[in-house]
Amino acid sequence: MKRRKRIQFWRPSRSGFCSMNPNCPLRCKRFTLTGNRSRPEMFEHSAAWYDALYSFKDYRREAEILRAGIQQRLPQAQTLLDVACGTAAHHPALLESFQVDGLDLNPVLLELAAPKNPEGHFFQADMTRFELKQRYDVITCLFSSIGYLDSVHALEQACSHFAQHLKRPGLLAIEPWFTPETWKPGKVHMLTHEGPDLKICRMNRSETLNHQSVLHFHYLVGTELEGVRSFEEIHTLSLFSRQEFQTALEKAGFQVDYDPEGLTGRGLYWGFLA
Ligand SMILES: C[S@@+](CC[C@H](N)C(=O)[O-])C[C@H]1O[C@@H](n2cnc3c(N)ncnc32)[C@H](O)[C@@H]1O
Structure with a gap:
């Protein structure tokens, strides 16, 4: 029952920054992908840290x-x-x-x-x-x-x-x-986890594109073994109405x-x- 998820709207932008937000203050250049690579999948990188987060x-x-x-x-x-x-x-x-x-x-x-x-x-x-x-x-x-x-x-x-x-x-x-009424785009959110051997910081600004909410997460994960690494994920969630x-x-x-x-x-x- 596995399937390949289809590529949604994610496209590289000519500006060199994230196509959803050309003024992205975090300069998320890693999403200006060339070629036909799709957008990163939800939980593609973060699954291992889900419980900590x-x-x-x-x-x-x-x-x-x-x-x-x-x-x-x-x-x-x-x-x-x-x-x-x-x-x-x-x-x-x-x-x-x-x-x-x-x-x-x-x-x-x-x-x-x-x-x-x-x-x-x-x-x-x-x-x-x-x-x-x-x-x-x-x-x-x-x-x-x-x-x-x-x-x-x-x-x-x-x-x-x-x-x-x-x-x-x-x-x-x-x-x-x-819902479309309760979603508040433009807010910056930060989630942190601080354990003895693992520290995580996840930040995003809530966005709306094509009537969907888009969470472009920027992660920093630090462990004693591997040092600090960073990665990004984009989670797109539909704003279904009550009706x-x-x-x-x-x-x-x-x-x-x-x-x-x-x-x-x-x-x-x-x-x-x-
Ligand atoms: C925010 S997590 C919630 C996980 C868990 N229910 C909890 O409360 O912690 C969203 C979950 O939805 C899963 N998911 C997203 N789309 C799915 C789909 N089409 N079919 C099955 N699972 C899906 C993801 O893999 C992820 O585990």
Whole structure:
């Protein structure tokens, strides 16, 4: 179920700087690529440091909010598929209540996921086109992973595949990315991690291009063994509206319940299949 991701809009600019932002103050010349090299993929370089970078997140608390929501809506739920599971950071807490499997596109993240859930099955697949033998009581898609889909059509395909992989009754929980109304371009963001042997700084300015949010991340990673290295990644996330989610979920047969707070303040769509 592997596929090559298609090159989206990334093009070298004549100015010599990042084509999205010719005035990029960080002079990100490494993206002025010649020839036909595609843009760097999401998590292409950073996967190994994913857990360190997001160590500030309270995954246990998020999993507990999720578990309470599941138990309220589907008290008999036993099995859960975590789509776009990344490094399975929610799994240790979810395993206290459910049998959990994971699915993700990125093989490095899946390698890091497996030890957190030794009994779980992990699948490398695209959420818009996966075919598993199992059906689950619950499917989750958390931490805005759904935003990585590049179109409303892809969102509808993913919702349809979620429905196909749920038992009846079945429950879906999607934590969305920003909407066109809540996205604030032009802001500079910095995330740091400071451990004894590993220090990371990630900085970006939020951008919008072709109605999508673009996060052009500049990383500095320092380790005692390798010294300091720098790299960049571009993450493009669609700004799906509330109505687009509602329609995609309803088309796939879900009854929709939107919680504006959710696990982290980004909201949460619950989809119920009777
Ligand atoms: C922000 S991370 C979230 C990971 C994890 N759910 C968490 O809460 O830490 C986004 C994840 O979405 C995955 N992803 C992006 N597009 C995907 C797709 N089309 N199918 C499956 N996984 C995808 C990435 O590989 C990455 O692991």
